[in-house]
Amino acid sequence: MGFFLETVFGGLMAGMLYALVALGFVLIFKASGVFNFAQGAMVLFAALAMARYAEWFPQWFGFQSLLLANLLAFAAAVATMVVVAWLIERLALRRLVNQEGITLLMATLGISYFLDGAGQLLFGSATYKIDVGMPKDPMMVLENTFQGGLLLSKEDLYAAMIAAMLVALLTLFFQKTRTGRALRAVADDHQAAQSIGIPLARIWVIVWSVGGIVALVAGIIWGSKLGVQFSISLVALKAFPVVILGGLTSVPGAILGGLIIGVGEKLSEIYLGPFVGGGIENWFAYVLALGFLLVRPQGLFGDKIIDRV
Amino acid sequence: MQTHGPEPLAGEGQAGQRTGEVLLDVANISLRFGGVNALTDISFNVREHEIRAIIGPNGAGKSSMLNCINGVYAPQQGAITFRGQTFKHMNSRQVAEMGVARTFQNLALFKGMSVLDNIMSGRNLKIKSNLLWQALRIGPAVREEIQHREAVERIIDFLEIQAYRKTPVGQLPYGLQKRVDLGRALAMEPQMLLLDEPMAGMNVEEKQDMCRFVLDVNQEFGTTVVLIEHDMGVVMDISDRVVVLDYGKKIGDGTPQEVRNNPDVIRAYLGAEASSNPPQGH
Amino acid sequence: QAAEQFVPLLVYRTGQFAPLGIPWADGKQDYLKLVNARDGGVNGVKLTFEECETAYDAAKGVECYERLKTKGTGASGFDPQSTGITFAVTDKAYNDKVAIETPGYGLSQSVDGTVFEWNFPLLGTYWTAADVMLQDIAKKEGGSLKGKKIALVYHDSPYGKEPIPLLQKRAAAEGFEVSLFPVTPPGVEQKSTWLQIRQQKPDYVLFWSAGVMTPAGIREAQASGYPREKMYAIWWAGSDHDVKDIGAGAKGYNAITIHNSAAQDKVHDDLKKFVYDKGQGSGPATSVGTLAHTRGMMISMLQVEAIRAAQEKYGKGKALTSEQVRWGYENLDLTADKLKALGFGEVMRPVKTSCSNHMGTDWARIVQWDGGKWEIKSDWYQADKTHIDPLVKEFSAKYAKDKNVKPRTCG
Amino acid sequence: MFYRENGQFKSSYSADLALFPVAQDRWAMWGLLAVCFVVVPFVASDYVFRAVITPFLILSLAAIGLNILVGYCGQISLGTGAFMAVGAYAAYNLQVRIEGMPLLLSLLGGGLCATAAGVLFGIPSLRIRGLYLAVATLAAQFFVDWFTNRMKWVTNDSSSGSVSVANLQIGGYAFETPVQKYLLCLSIVALFALLAKNLVRGAIGREWMAMRDMDVAAAVIGIRPVYAKLTAFAVSSFIVGLAGALWGFVHLGAWEPAAFGIDKSFQLLFMVIIGGLGSIAGSFFGAAFIVLLPLFLNYVPHWLGLSISTATASHLEHMIFGALIVFFLIVEPHGLARLWSTARQKLRLWPFPH
Amino acid sequence: MTEPLSNSPPPLLDVNGIEVIYNHVILVLRGVSLNVPEGKIVALLGGNGAGKTTTLRAISNLLAGERGVVTKGGIRLRGERIENLTPADLVQRGVVQVMEGRHCFAHLTIEENLMTGAYTRSSKGEIAANLEKVYAYFPRLKTRRTSQAAYTSGGEQQMCAIGRALMANPSMVLLDEPSMGLAPQIVEEVFNIVQDLNHKEKVTFLLAEQNTFMALKYADYGYIMESGRIVMDGAASDLATNEDVKEFYLGVGGGERKSFKDVKSYKRRKRWLA
Ligand SMILES: Nc1ncnc2c1ncn2[C@@H]1O[C@H](COP(=O)(O)OP(=O)(O)OP(=O)(O)O)[C@@H](O)[C@H]1O
Ligand SMILES: Nc1ncnc2c1ncn2[C@@H]1O[C@H](COP(=O)(O)OP(=O)(O)OP(=O)(O)O)[C@@H](O)[C@H]1O
Numbered sequence A: 001m002g003f004f005l006e007t008v009f010g011g012l013m014a015g016m017l018y019a020l021v022a023l024g025f026v027l028i029f030k031a032s033g034v035f036n037f038a039q040g041a042m043v044l045f046a047a048l049a050m051a052r053y054a055e056w057f058p059q060w061f062g063f064q065s066l067l068l069a070n071l072l073a074f075a076a077a078v079a080t081m082v083v084v085a086w087l088i089e090r091l092a093l094r095r096l097v098n099q100e101g102i103t104l105l106m107a108t109l110g111i112s113y114f115l116d117g118a119g120q121l122l123f124g125s126a127t128y129k130i131d132v133g134m135p136k137d138p139m140m141v142l143e144n145t146f147q148g149g150l151l152l153s154k155e156d157l158y159a160a161m162i163a164a165m166l167v168a169l170l171t172l173f174f175q176k177t178r179t180g181r182a183l184r185a186v187a188d189d190h191q192a193a194q195s196i197g198i199p200l201a202r203i204w205v206i207v208w209s210v211g212g213i214v215a216l217v218a219g220i221i222w223g224s225k226l227g228v229q230f231s232i233s234l235v236a237l238k239a240f241p242v243v244i245l246g247g248l249t250s251v252p253g254a255i256l257g258g259l260i261i262g263v264g265e266k267l268s269e270i271y272l273g274p275f276v277g278g279g280i281e282n283w284f285a286y287v288l289a290l291g292f293l294l295v296r297p298q299g300l301f302g303d304k305i306i307d308r309v
Numbered sequence B: 001m002q003t004h005g006p007e008p009l010a011g012e013g014q015a016g017q018r019t020g021e022v023l024l025d026v027a028n029i030s031l032r033f034g035g036v037n038a039l040t041d042i043s044f045n046v047r048e049h050e051i052r053a054i055i056g057p058n059g060a061g062k063s064s065m066l067n068c069i070n071g072v073y074a075p076q077q078g079a080i081t082f083r084g085q086t087f088k089h090m091n092s093r094q095v096a097e098m099g100v101a102r103t104f105q106n107l108a109l110f111k112g113m114s115v116l117d118n119i120m121s122g123r124n125l126k127i128k129s130n131l132l133w134q135a136l137r138i139g140p141a142v143r144e145e146i147q148h149r150e151a152v153e154r155i156i157d158f159l160e161i162q163a164y165r166k167t168p169v170g171q172l173p174y175g176l177q178k179r180v181d182l183g184r185a186l187a188m189e190p191q192m193l194l195l196d197e198p199m200a201g202m203n204v205e206e207k208q209d210m211c212r213f214v215l216d217v218n219q220e221f222g223t224t225v226v227l228i229e230h231d232m233g234v235v236m237d238i239s240d241r242v243v244v245l246d247y248g249k250k251i252g253d254g255t256p257q258e259v260r261n262n263p264d265v266i267r268a269y270l271g272a273e274a275s276s277n278p279p280q281g282h
Numbered sequence C: 001q002a003a004e005q006f007v008p009l010l011v012y013r014t015g016q017f018a019p020l021g022i023p024w025a026d027g028k029q030d031y032l033k034l035v036n037a038r039d040g041g042v043n044g045v046k047l048t049f050e051e052c053e054t055a056y057d058a059a060k061g062v063e064c065y066e067r068l069k070t071k072g073t074g075a076s077g078f079d080p081q082s083t084g085i086t087f088a089v090t091d092k093a094y095n096d097k098v099a100i101e102t103p104g105y106g107l108s109q110s111v112d113g114t115v116f117e118w119n120f121p122l123l124g125t126y127w128t129a130a131d132v133m134l135q136d137i138a139k140k141e142g143g144s145l146k147g148k149k150i151a152l153v154y155h156d157s158p159y160g161k162e163p164i165p166l167l168q169k170r171a172a173a174e175g176f177e178v179s180l181f182p183v184t185p186p187g188v189e190q191k192s193t194w195l196q197i198r199q200q201k202p203d204y205v206l207f208w209s210a211g212v213m214t215p216a217g218i219r220e221a222q223a224s225g226y227p228r229e230k231m232y233a234i235w236w237a238g239s240d241h242d243v244k245d246i247g248a249g250a251k252g253y254n255a256i257t258i259h260n261s262a263a264q265d266k267v268h269d270d271l272k273k274f275v276y277d278k279g280q281g282s283g284p285a286t287s288v289g290t291l292a293h294t295r296g297m298m299i300s301m302l303q304v305e306a307i308r309a310a311q312e313k314y315g316k317g318k319a320l321t322s323e324q325v326r327w328g329y330e331n332l333d334l335t336a337d338k339l340k341a342l343g344f345g346e347v348m349r350p351v352k353t354s355c356s357n358h359m360g361t362d363w364a365r366i367v368q369w370d371g372g373k374w375e376i377k378s379d380w381y382q383a384d385k386t387h388i389d390p391l392v393k394e395f396s397a398k399y400a401k402d403k404n405v406k407p408r409t410c411g
Numbered sequence D: 001m002f003y004r005e006n007g008q009f010k011s012s013y014s015a016d017l018a019l020f021p022v023a024q025d026r027w028a029m030w031g032l033l034a035v036c037f038v039v040v041p042f043v044a045s046d047y048v049f050r051a052v053i054t055p056f057l058i059l060s061l062a063a064i065g066l067n068i069l070v071g072y073c074g075q076i077s078l079g080t081g082a083f084m085a086v087g088a089y090a091a092y093n094l095q096v097r098i099e100g101m102p103l104l105l106s107l108l109g110g111g112l113c114a115t116a117a118g119v120l121f122g123i124p125s126l127r128i129r130g131l132y133l134a135v136a137t138l139a140a141q142f143f144v145d146w147f148t149n150r151m152k153w154v155t156n157d158s159s160s161g162s163v164s165v166a167n168l169q170i171g172g173y174a175f176e177t178p179v180q181k182y183l184l185c186l187s188i189v190a191l192f193a194l195l196a197k198n199l200v201r202g203a204i205g206r207e208w209m210a211m212r213d214m215d216v217a218a219a220v221i222g223i224r225p226v227y228a229k230l231t232a233f234a235v236s237s238f239i240v241g242l243a244g245a246l247w248g249f250v251h252l253g254a255w256e257p258a259a260f261g262i263d264k265s266f267q268l269l270f271m272v273i274i275g276g277l278g279s280i281a282g283s284f285f286g287a288a289f290i291v292l293l294p295l296f297l298n299y300v301p302h303w304l305g306l307s308i309s310t311a312t313a314s315h316l317e318h319m320i321f322g323a324l325i326v327f328f329l330i331v332e333p334h335g336l337a338r339l340w341s342t343a344r345q346k347l348r349l350w351p352f353p354h
Numbered sequence E: 001m002t003e004p005l006s007n008s009p010p011p012l013l014d015v016n017g018i019e020v021i022y023n024h025v026i027l028v029l030r031g032v033s034l035n036v037p038e039g040k041i042v043a044l045l046g047g048n049g050a051g052k053t054t055t056l057r058a059i060s061n062l063l064a065g066e067r068g069v070v071t072k073g074g075i076r077l078r079g080e081r082i083e084n085l086t087p088a089d090l091v092q093r094g095v096v097q098v099m100e101g102r103h104c105f106a107h108l109t110i111e112e113n114l115m116t117g118a119y120t121r122s123s124k125g126e127i128a129a130n131l132e133k134v135y136a137y138f139p140r141l142k143t144r145r146t147s148q149a150a151y152t153s154g155g156e157q158q159m160c161a162i163g164r165a166l167m168a169n170p171s172m173v174l175l176d177e178p179s180m181g182l183a184p185q186i187v188e189e190v191f192n193i194v195q196d197l198n199h200k201e202k203v204t205f206l207l208a209e210q211n212t213f214m215a216l217k218y219a220d221y222g223y224i225m226e227s228g229r230i231v232m233d234g235a236a237s238d239l240a241t242n243e244d245v246k247e248f249y250l251g252v253g254g255g256e257r258k259s260f261k262d263v264k265s266y267k268r269r270k271r272w273l274a
């Protein structure tokens, strides 16, 4: 029982971490109808910026404090991501208004190549460290209830809390603000949105900046776990079934999807894996998502797919 | 169209006694979407060779009615009888096989395909050669393709869209797209043609053309036509009988004259002025 | 015009495995530069080289191989830096008559030079590595592994699966238990694996990892409370960059090595003097002396020595063909004295190859991360041949049969 | 001026239905084929064959397969790599397990197995659409990756999980040199490109496109979604599987599961989008773009005599590649094939602007 | 072409000889010039494919999304060149287009659709008042306010599109085929609304219409387009009595309205005449 709970809990934590990346996808999709392939590259880019700024600033300005370095680096990384968003709008999106989703998807792919290259060119391609003081050692809880107790990772717990906060903020943003509604309109029909005076340029810069900042947070958390290097752009692959399961357009869906995928894949690996040779959690996540989709083709909370004649 | 469409039915189709047996009978259809009652207990019938109009204010349920006949929507209640066969819910493919074709209010053309391909796709039901023959494109497959192409070319001539044959339909102006939509339906050589606002977005001249096409099809091949239209001039002039829907309910049914004088219809749809003088001209 | 010998450098400075690939590539190039700068080449033959980026991708690797194989007088042996690329070019090399040098990776059975005429898994294979790890564990456990539980956590790819046959063979013979935990690449998330390990409590974990899987695994071990002292990593998961940022969290983490990474030898001083001080280093000076960089230098050194050996046979001061260099690979004899003269005396063990033995040496030792640097923890072990040799025979015979290769006789 | 259709009247529908109704195109096509079969074998170097043209051809074939599914039938697939893998491994198993199995039959058999897999994973498409469908195909991708890694019999019990094939022979004729392999690939690709083109311009092609553009309307004119979608999956996976078998047998010779990983799936998807969805020629353009451009960019520093480090060059290459993708999409969102046809249209009007 | 309303104040909108090309090759407008005086209703008439929609798109700068460009000529709003402004800038200046074919935001409810129309408005009170106004004009919308736009009928969507534009409190509206798909009563209503807004709130309208009869009834001035050119223009009342217009656009050639049933092969006859 204790082990089962540990597994479930581990799954929930992992799921939160996936959700954090998934959130970036949802945001940009919800607000512009673009499936942002570059989300992984943005996570990498943001994390690289953060890691390197935190390393460089103390050298350049000659101070010691880790906290100060982190704060400055965070601010600078946010600014960097805003600049990136602005450039993306200026150079790419602006010229692709009203094109089909698949064209835009392809464009984000180009962006992702560009960011991969640019990120590593500017910041280097070795492994870098982000140290924001996340606790690494495990803690034991409920030692009296279960034999051996339950082992929890504090780092994961913190990360999950940050993810939850971010989600709450974003949900508010979408539901309560005028911009939130405009964003959804843009996702539905670029041209109509333009025709009623929604400034696409500004909207896109906002959305991609927020997407960039979410990527930054995800990058910091994953980066402080794994070290910052090219591979962290690959966590996007883990986020993909999460987004789909939760529904491409739903912020809470990303969280719930993350939790389901996280728990599902851990349980499957531990209880099913040994019978078939292990290593199944990757495809199992997708099969799980697929199973849900067969019941609800638009994902758990996604907008219903509309077909009318 | 100068040549054989669907075989004229038992000689009676032409002028003189215009309409025949009941071809389609719609009985007590009800359709709900969540809280919206799109259709409530609707019954009416369509006779062979007639032009049957459905009119009604916006949101009355006209398009939904066609969607039920077509098998796109499944009504919660009621039955549809077509050529003696009764269905609770039809599947689109069966409906098509029985010879019902359809145009759409919001243009449901295949945007990425050329005019020619769009109309050709209307004949897919009739294509017999299998995948392998089509891949090799020899012998029967080519002959079949050419034979259908000839039929389609006649429709293209008939609709006078020769110049746009190879244009992707997405680039055509709205009015021509409507015409292609009709062409695709005609290519099926249907017994019954369902037209959803075929003349929306056209000027008088173009409407006249469109009427011409509809009348020609109706008269020359005896095709039964069910027509939704907001232009009362058109409806009054060309239809044999009219059903009037309002908020999902049937409020009138009869000849154009009867309907025009029906007080319910005047109140709900026509408005006092429109019923006294036709909307086009003075 | 002086003779020139072309050395192709397949590298990955980008992509998933770049943190390992960069110092490795720098090391390879630095040593060639050193030989040119210090010795004026090999017996006067200047070494020319060109890098080709593979990004660890097999198709790209094949393209690089094709592009570079006929350069100059012929490429003097490829170090593909990837198991996948090795598979893809092995057959081609056979036709093209080019040597493939795979120090510490590649196909374990390619030690057998009678079948694998063109492959040189110098210094050790995954089988010898697994064997040495077990020896060290056995030593800690008082000589016997009987009744122990050993887990293999591996990168789920041909690379990670290589040690399995040997482990299973030894487990059956010596009465210990092996359990397998595949980790699907890239392995950014390994919670379920380590939860299982926490549940099954194996006595030791052998860690066949690569790239980001390594820090992720160590972190997860830490988070699930598995002692790092009980982890043994293969040499590709035991570089500085793998553990540096984890610092104290990785304290106690063991890795096997084919060389004394910790040692600073004459070659490092030479490199500084002849290359870096002149501003011609390939990478940052700080990476000189790291595990991966030193390994890169060793690999180039072996290649240079193969060229030198071949020149002895085919004519000093001449540029050689690929086929001639292969002969050099097969007739390496780097004694302790020679190594010392080359500046690698402290770094590695003597190497001697032959027609039937393409590995040259199978000694390795264990290093441990003390939270800040690698510490040598054991003396050199030689791999135990009793289980490895039959495996090599069996697997290379199968290969020969599948491929219709007629084994040569070595005489 | 050069590209006038004046005076070319089509007097029968079969002439209008011809593959290239415009005479210039017809000549150009024959010319191209002649160059490919006759001239290229004499002029290109081994390197070009092995590293450039052969992979380009095989990936073009795979792209055609994928284009049928994505471009013509509108079903997004991210599992192309998996279907290639099924093709390759199935062909491999046929080859090694059945004594004296002719090579061509193995290759086709690989394609057929891929068809079966494609249809199986295509079933969810009856309910799931758009990007959501990508999940089904990704499930295929990861499942096949896992399966080929885990099931030992797939690799004929190879210890490392990598397999290799040798001795390519058809009817006693060995395909050993790069030129021979090139000709083998070229013949297969040319043949299947023609067959695919025939399909997409025939009745079944119209069904696929109808499903793609407006499935409700398609159903109303009597097109069965089940049939249309599953045939698209079947035909597509067959071609993709065949390409996979060629990729393994002819290009790589030896491979491990990673050769058909998710990267390949993405790469192929990019090819068809950049090349032009719903265009057979576009598949070739796309494959050329994605295969050749990086190689080309790779050479540029050499030509310019710049000595930049491998890493910098590679990063720049990524950036330029990405920028070019965006650039071409801006110039023509419908891909290189459309760009090409616009250019042709301009030529036709030349020297008048419109 | 005669200068319309020549002695009135400078026009609000002045389109001067514009040429539009789609996709680099398709030339659609060949030198279209027109004027829209402040406070008037101007109708743009013409058959299918004449280029009405294209003209409106050129004015509101929505061509880019269709891969079209204005290659010649100029467009001025109150004397200011507007070709390089974004559509959003134009809405800020009070020019809103109601697009042909509705273009409601499918996933948003009717009310949300209307609210996005007020994006450029910031005063809460004004927005609420506008919403009430739209609901008053189109009571049908109020009953469907919580439905997603995609699930409303064609006519309801058309009302939604018009209502959405009104939410921006525009000073000039470009209406593209407002009557399409609307029941006759509603068509009448829409034109009454147009007249209402024009009279009471001095909103200027440029409307592209197929329903020539209605358009000329309510407009002050009309332009007739054919194949990308303006072929005729004049005061609406003059056009309505012009024989050609009557014959081709009003269907009352020879003074008598013809039944749709009796028109025989109209096109063909016209072609012989041409
Ligand atoms: N996106 C586009 N790409 C290419 N051609 C186009 C495009 N949009 C319109 N056209 C062409 O421009 C011409 C004019 O079209 P436009 O839509 O302006 O006509 P319209 O007068 O509005 O017609 P309708 O009354 O049918 O709406 C048509 O011939 C059409 O084919
Ligand atoms: N799929 C659907 N889901 C929800 N509601 C629907 C759906 N289809 C139709 N409705 C509702 O049913 C009612 C009838 O719609 P329908 O499209 O049949 O009207 P209509 O008579 O064709 O109107 P119009 O003349 O405006 O086209 C409308 O209120 C519409 O909102």
Ligand SMILES: [Mg+2]
Pocket (backbone or CB within 6 Å): B062, B063, B064, B105, B196, E153, E154, E155
């Ligand atoms: Mg309707």
Ligand SMILES: [Mg+2]
Pocket (backbone or CB within 6 Å): B173, B174, E052, E053, E054, E100, E176
């Ligand atoms: Mg228009």
